[in-house]
Amino acid sequence: MRRRGEDLPLPREVRVLAIVAFVVALGFGVVAPAIPLFVRDYGVGTTAVGFAVSAFAFFRFVSAFGSGSLVERAGERVVLAAGLVVVAVTTGAAGFAGNFPLFVGLRAAGGVGSAMFTVAALSLLLRTAPAAQRGRAAATYQGGFILGGIAGPAAGGFLAEISPRVPFFVYAGFLLVAGAVALVLLRPAALPPVGTPPAATAAADEDRAPAPGLRSALRSRAYLAALVANLGVGWVLFGVRNSLVPLYVTEELGQTVAWAGAGLLAGSVAQAVGLLRAGRLSDSWGRRPSLVLGTGLATASIAVLVLPPSTVVFLLAMATFGLGASLLASVPAAVVGDVSPARGGRVVAVFQMVADLGAVTGPLVAGWLTDAFSFQVAFAVSAGVLGLGLLAALAMPRTVRPAA
Structure with a gap:
């Protein structure tokens, strides 16, 4: 008796992306409590703290569409790993930033890398998950973010007590690990093996077909x-x-x-x-x-x-x-x-x-x-x-x- 699609195991890419999402959210939660304390050390006011936080989100927003075009040209796996490396490098460098404008600039560049990762990861998730499993795949992926987001801030508060700079270095390390996992475990899409049932072949052909335009x-x-x-x-x-x-x-x-x-x-x-x-x-x-x-x-x-x-x-x-x-x-x-x-x-x-x-x-x-x-x-x-x-x-x- 054929098993229903939603009862079959999820593709490996979905599980890997959920792990990557957990690591990314864990690191983001670690650094979030440290940002206001770190910015305050520059002698700026509360408005400047909000500006430093908003710079990341704003540049993430304005660069998302370009990230989507890049995914269509270079592929999800490359863009995903590159985005994580960009955020890792800019976050680690932000921990060494000697002035407020440099810190904001590095956070803004990190927002661009975050957009690259987010768009590429979701695009890969939706492309590799069969139609009958897309809801469960999206839930699994989001579950990684939620668990990481719950665990991160507690550790971040402890690390910020040691030094406001430490969480930035820890987050950068988490991102490099996530990028390495993505490159190693997210294999490029392969052709259907010999003997693949016709229905499965048709589904694979659909996945390789040109994407419908926006x-x-x-x-x-x-x-x-x-x-x-x-x-x-x-x-x-x-x-x-x-x-x-x-x-x-x-x-x-x-x-x-x-x-x-x-x-x-x-x-x-x-x-x-x-x-x-x-x-x-x-x-x-x-x-x-x-x-x-x-x-x-x-x-x-x-x-x-x-x-x-x-x-x-x-x-x-x-x-x-x-x-x-x-x-x-x-x-x-x-x-x-x-x-x-x-x-x-x-x-x-x-x-x-x-x-x-x-x-x-x-x-x-x-x-x-x-x-x-x-x-x-x-x-x-x-x-x-x-x-x-x-x-x-x-x-x-x-x-x-x-x-x-």
């Missing part, structure tokens, strides 16, 4: 839904949740920072647990209903924060958002893989760019709305951004489940 992808309602959903992920998960939630807990709920940490932890744990099922749900139930569920949970969880302040409601909202985020971490990426199963660097790059755009603009808009009006207005607008993803998911065409 214009063609933008005419797909499924791809547009993935973009809008990913914008909400960047806006709330990578932006508002980290910038606004701690202030909401201390100023609106009147609780200590520890309660903010508890809420963020509840969301991270729920997301990690949800990822165990989110990928399989996307592959077995279908992309459209899974995306509707993910955007629906995320929208509702942020919308309830518009209600009168309550610590219990806040904790439940963070946990519910984590469950929704587990679906949003895997389903939109699987949709992009369905739209562009061959090497589609620019298609993947635009998908990544909308998340970065949300991560940059979300905190700025939500912060302004909070100062001008209230936390509730900021959360209402954020829920509206997530709600656009729900509407786009509902507008997706109804399709059969991915083929086994």
Whole structure:
């Protein structure tokens, strides 16, 4: 009896990419607590600290599309390893930077390398994972990032106590290890072996076919839904949740920072647990209903924060958002893989760019709305951004489940 596609083992490339993602996220978590302390040593103010952090994200955003074009020309494996080396070299050099402008310049160059790695890794993941496993593959990959992101900051805080420079050198070392792993274990795509069944050969031919252009992808309602959903992920998960939630807990709920940490932890744990099922749900139930569920949970969880302040409601909202985020971490990426199963660097790059755009603009808009009006207005607008993803998911065409 033939096994269902989602029950088969994942391709080796997916497991390797998950390990690389864990190492990268672990290193990033190590260096994150040290950046404000390190920049302060230059004698600059808080605004300059924020500028140093934003430089990395901004250059990551503006270079993503070029990274997608580079992937289409040079291949994912080369661009992925090169991106990791760029971030490793610039991060290690930043630890030796003797002045603030040089430090910011090195961080900006690191953002370019980060874009190269991210676009190449996701492009390779979606190209090598069969259609019936793309949701599970994306969930496995994101799980590596989440686990590394949870473990990194604790070690980073300890290392920063020794010296603010030490985390930069440790992060650079992690990245070089990840780059070596990528070069050694991510083998170039091979032709199907002799005797490959016709169905498998057809699938392999599809993977080697020219990638559909970006214009063609933008005419797909499924791809547009993935973009809008990913914008909400960047806006709330990578932006508002980290910038606004701690202030909401201390100023609106009147609780200590520890309660903010508890809420963020509840969301991270729920997301990690949800990822165990989110990928399989996307592959077995279908992309459209899974995306509707993910955007629906995320929208509702942020919308309830518009209600009168309550610590219990806040904790439940963070946990519910984590469950929704587990679906949003895997389903939109699987949709992009369905739209562009061959090497589609620019298609993947635009998908990544909308998340970065949300991560940059979300905190700025939500912060302004909070100062001008209230936390509730900021959360209402954020829920509206997530709600656009729900509407786009509902507008997706109804399709059969991915083929086994």
